[in-house]
Amino acid sequence: MxxxxxxxxxxxxxxxxxxxxxxxxxxxxxxxxxxxxxxxxxxxxxxxxxxxxxxxxxxxxxxxxxxxxxxxAIGRCTTCNSELDDTAVLYAPANAVPGYGGIKDMTGADVKICRPCVEASGLPLTAAQRGPQWMAKYSCPFDCINDHAAPFPPEWHAAARVETQMRDVDVNYSARENDRVPFLGAQVVVTNDRAQAYGRRTSVWLDYGRSLGELTPEQARDALKAMRWFVERFEAVIDYAEKTSADDFDGDPEIARLDSEATDRRIRAVNEARAEKTEARA
Structure with a gap:
């Protein structure tokens, strides 16, 4: 057949x-x-x-x-497939899923990415890509993206942020201003400076628009449960809004113009009356 x-x-x-x-x-x-x-x-x-x-x-x-x-795949860049040289780094990109620990090829060696592909990605190097000496010197977690050798280095560690493609919807800002801010964002932050004295603390930084919440992992888990609860009911709100929007309509621009002019006349009349009273008292 x-x-x-x-x-x-x-x-x-x-x-x-x-x-x-x-x-x-x-x-x-x-x-x-x-x-x-x-x-x-x-x-x-x-x-x-x-x-x-x-x-x-x-x-x-x-x-x-x-x-x-x-x-x-053995000995080749995981992105462009070119053969690797000594400048290649571990394939542990900053935009990987949080908690990503790297992968190995069929020989058991770590999969790597060439330096040109790293630079073309525009992503910061992770601590794992900087190497074990870097991680030991700065007590860095695997996926920390902070440059601790910079002139004014941060004394804490942070994985790359995850954020919504949707931008903020704050009515107090313009659409252009909102486009600069994600609706939601989150990242893991580890504080371990002088850990012998002050200990080590892991936090989840949760951005909601222009606000920032610093949560413990337990609090972040509670926030996630609350979001899931909200999302289910938010969908019901949207369903209801879609039904009621069937009766929506545009107004008559001529009637709107006349109404606006009448409002302006009332405001002028009130302001003129107040001005007259002020002058009479003077």
């Missing part, structure tokens, strides 16, 4: 060898690895084993595309 145009037939081991095997072989050669194909269904993901004293990639014959990708 002919397959529909929107579907594709599963690739066979022969197809895999034609499409992926040359590249997989070249990548193994680049890394000084031998290659051994397997038809054993018990073989899951590709792995590296030592066989006869040689490090060898074991890959399923019908999963050569997966093996090609896994082997290609």
């Amino acid at each position: 002919k397959l529909p145009m929107t579907a594709s037939a599963p690739s066979t081991p022969t197809d895999q060898r034609t499409e992926y095997l040359p590249e997989l072989t070249a990548e193994c050669k680049r890394l000084g690895l031998d290659l051994q194909l397997s038809d054993d269904p018990a073989t899951d993901l590709p792995e590296i084993k030592v066989i006869n004293g040689r490090r060898t990639v074991i890959a399923r014959a019908d999963e050569l595309g997966v093996a090609r990708d896994d082997v290609r």
Whole structure:
């Protein structure tokens, strides 16, 4: 039966060898690895084993595309796929999910990113990317983005902020001013300066518009529960607003103009009467 145009037939081991095997072989050669194909269904993901004293990639014959990708990632930038040099840093970007601890390639080595890609990202270096000596010197958590070697360095540690794409909606400011402020933002801050004397404290800084709350993790958890409670009821408010807005309409601009003029006349009359009274008293 002919397959529909929107579907594709599963690739066979022969197809895999034609499409992926040359590249997989070249990548193994680049890394000084031998290659051994397997038809054993018990073989899951590709792995590296030592066989006869040689490090060898074991890959399923019908999963050569997966093996090609896994082997290609070794020693290459996770962003641009170029080969790494000594300037590469750990792939632990500041915009990663909070608590991200890095990933490893199939050799067990840390995945890295090249320096040009780091600079192009515009993100600050994390403590993990600055290295273990930096972390030990400044007692930095893994994802701290503060530059403690700056001329006026902060004495606390902070992970990158997470914030809403939605901007603030404060009616006391213009739309342009609100565009500079996220509706909500949050980050983890650790204070451990002279920890032997003053201890170590972890806080969650929660921005809501132009206001800032400094919460303990427990208080932040309570705030999250309150937000979830609110969101459910906020949706009900929106549902009701959408129904009632069906009766909304624009007013008549001519009537609005006449009403505004009448209001202005009343204000002028009141002001003139007050002025006359003030002059009479004088």
